[in-house]
Amino acid sequence: MKKMNFDGSQYLNPYLGGVILGTVLLLSFYISGRGLGASGAVKNTVAATVNAIAPKHVEASAYYSQFAGGDHQPMSNWLVFEVLGVLAGAFLSGIIFNRLKLKVEHSPKITSRRRLLFALLGGLIFGFGTQLARGCTSGAALSGMAVLSLGGYITMVAIFGTAFAAAWLFRKNWI
Amino acid sequence: MKEELFASGRNIPNIDPTLNIWHWQIPSYLFLGGLAAGILFFAGVFTIMGKEEQMSATVKKAPFLAPIALILGLFLLFLDLKHKLWFWQLYTTIRLESPMGWGAWVLMIMTPISLIWSASYIRELFPGWDWKFKFLKSFETWVIKNRILIAWPMVIYAVILGIYTGILLSAFNARPLWNTSILGPLFLVSGMSTGAAVILLMSNNHEERKIIGRLDILLIVIELFFITHLFMGDKAGSEAQINAVNLFLGGSFTAPFFAFVVVLGLIFPALLEIMELRGYKVPIAVPAILILLGGFIFRFLIVEAGQMTRYLY
Numbered sequence: 001m002k003k004m005n006f007d008g009s010q011y012l013n014p015y016l017g018g019v020i021l022g023t024v025l026l027l028s029f030y031i032s033g034r035g036l037g038a039s040g041a042v043k044n045t046v047a048a049t050v051n052a053i054a055p056k057h058v059e060a061s062a063y064y065s066q067f068a069g070g071d072h073q074p075m076s077n078w079l080v081f082e083v084l085g086v087l088a089g090a091f092l093s094g095i096i097f098n099r100l101k102l103k104v105e106h107s108p109k110i111t112s113r114r115r116l117l118f119a120l121l122g123g124l125i126f127g128f129g130t131q132l133a134r135g136c137t138s139g140a141a142l143s144g145m146a147v148l149s150l151g152g153y154i155t156m157v158a159i160f161g162t163a164f165a166a167a168w169l170f171r172k173n174w175i
Numbered sequence: 176m177k178e179e180l181f182a183s184g185r186n187i188p189n190i191d192p193t194l195n196i197w198h199w200q201i202p203s204y205l206f207l208g209g210l211a212a213g214i215l216f217f218a219g220v221f222t223i224m225g226k227e228e229q230m231s232a233t234v235k236k237a238p239f240l241a242p243i244a245l246i247l248g249l250f251l252l253f254l255d256l257k258h259k260l261w262f263w264q265l266y267t268t269i270r271l272e273s274p275m276g277w278g279a280w281v282l283m284i285m286t287p288i289s290l291i292w293s294a295s296y297i298r299e300l301f302p303g304w305d306w307k308f309k310f311l312k313s314f315e316t317w318v319i320k321n322r323i324l325i326a327w328p329m330v331i332y333a334v335i336l337g338i339y340t341g342i343l344l345s346a347f348n349a350r351p352l353w354n355t356s357i358l359g360p361l362f363l364v365s366g367m368s369t370g371a372a373v374i375l376l377m378s379n380n381h382e383e384r385k386i387i388g389r390l391d392i393l394l395i396v397i398e399l400f401f402i403t404h405l406f407m408g409d410k411a412g413s414e415a416q417i418n419a420v421n422l423f424l425g426g427s428f429t430a431p432f433f434a435f436v437v438v439l440g441l442i443f444p445a446l447l448e449i450m451e452l453r454g455y456k457v458p459i460a461v462p463a464i465l466i467l468l469g470g471f472i473f474r475f476l477i478v479e480a481g482q483m484t485r486y487l488y
């Protein structure tokens with residue numbers, strides 16, 4: 001086996017990473033009865049925050065009232081706790097491989113500002129999309145495909161297909 | 176005073192079957208009291224050991240937070256009182272069996288000691304400081320000369336203060352979750368651990384951080400043991416105690432307690448501290464802040480859950 005570097009340059013083999021992620025997904029189903037997710041945690045946090053600030057708006061909103069207000073407890077949700085675990089795990093991995101540094105990763109051809117702006121724009125569009133699709137890459141595509149849900153496959157094809165098609169337009173941000 | 180008379184012992188709003196009288200002020204005070212106790216304990220112990228210079232954040236800097244925490248905590252206790260103008264009666268009624276009486280007196284002793292302690296280091300940390308009056312200057316000289324003499328009662332009272340934050344709850348014999356004497360030591364150890372976290376945040380001396388980090392790991396291990404002990408003791412208790420502890424072992428408090436207190440507030444920061452001691456580069460603020468948050472949430476959960484538990488059904 002190759003010797004591991006602890007100078008920040010070492011990354012896991014992506015195929016092995018995929019197998020580990022799949023195992024995590026299996027364990028998630030086994031332990032919590034639910035798959036993995038990321039956008040759900042953000043959605044619930046947003047719903048809980050809006051409910052704390054403007055409960056009347058939540059009550060009146062057809063969207064928010066599904067998750068917050070009344071008897072709903074948006075923060076008492078598996079995904080919220082799971083995302084905290086993701087942060088803790090990523091932090092540990094950063095420490096072990098000596099990669100823990102505040103920085104913006106971007107192509108040398110663009111500025112940090114441009115990178116952050118595009119990340120924000122992409123995040124907004126993706127977040128909006130996840131709510132139309134009822135889940136993101138992990139919640140709808142990954143967890144959905146794992147239980148052979150047709151929606152999961154369609155989401156996967158749509159997310160990666162669109163990204164593949166649109167990549168040409170935005171390629172100058174990277175190469 | 177307008178009081179209501181209850182003819183029945185059952186169904187008293189906000190008191191029975193579940194208590195609903197303690198809100199954010201009490202757990203916040205318990206956190207601040209424990210934090211101050213932890214900081215002053217370490218400051219006193221390292222002074223007695225003669226390590227003021229090596230442990231300067233522990234002995235000199237961190238204690239400045241103690242009187243602020245204590246005064247803020249006292250103010251929160253005052254906010255919680257129903258008859259605020261009668262607070263002074265806590266000092267005129269001496270009852271050895273009253274935990275509030277104990278608390279009032281311990282705070283009455285600890286707050287001035289913590290103020291005097293920090294004041295005696297002001298000139299060292301802020302060289303431009305001038306005490307203006309001669310009697311203040313001569314008092315300062317006396318305190319500086321007799322620091323060890325002050326450190327002894329400070330350490331002893333810090334332990335009493337730390338234990339008292341738990342005893343305040345465990346003295347409630349009508350609340351099965353709280354009614355166990357392990358809460359005193361548990362709150363003491365948790366308070367010491369949060370005090371150590373503050374010192375870690377304030378210290379920029381590697382050796383000092385190493386000593387405090389090691390102590391903190393030990394405190395976390397003891398705290399985990401006490402938490403297990405609390406749960407096992409309740410599990411082996413009466414039906415009421417089993418029901419009380421089930422709030423944390425499958426009931427509605429399970430997820431927040433294990434996620435925020437046990438994992439993110441104790442095990443994960445301890446792991447990070449161990450990694451730091453082993454030479455990994457860990458931003459020490461992360462475990463320190465996690466321990467502080469964990470201690471804060473721990474008190475909120477125990478106060479909230481304890482009020483829901485009851486003996487009669």
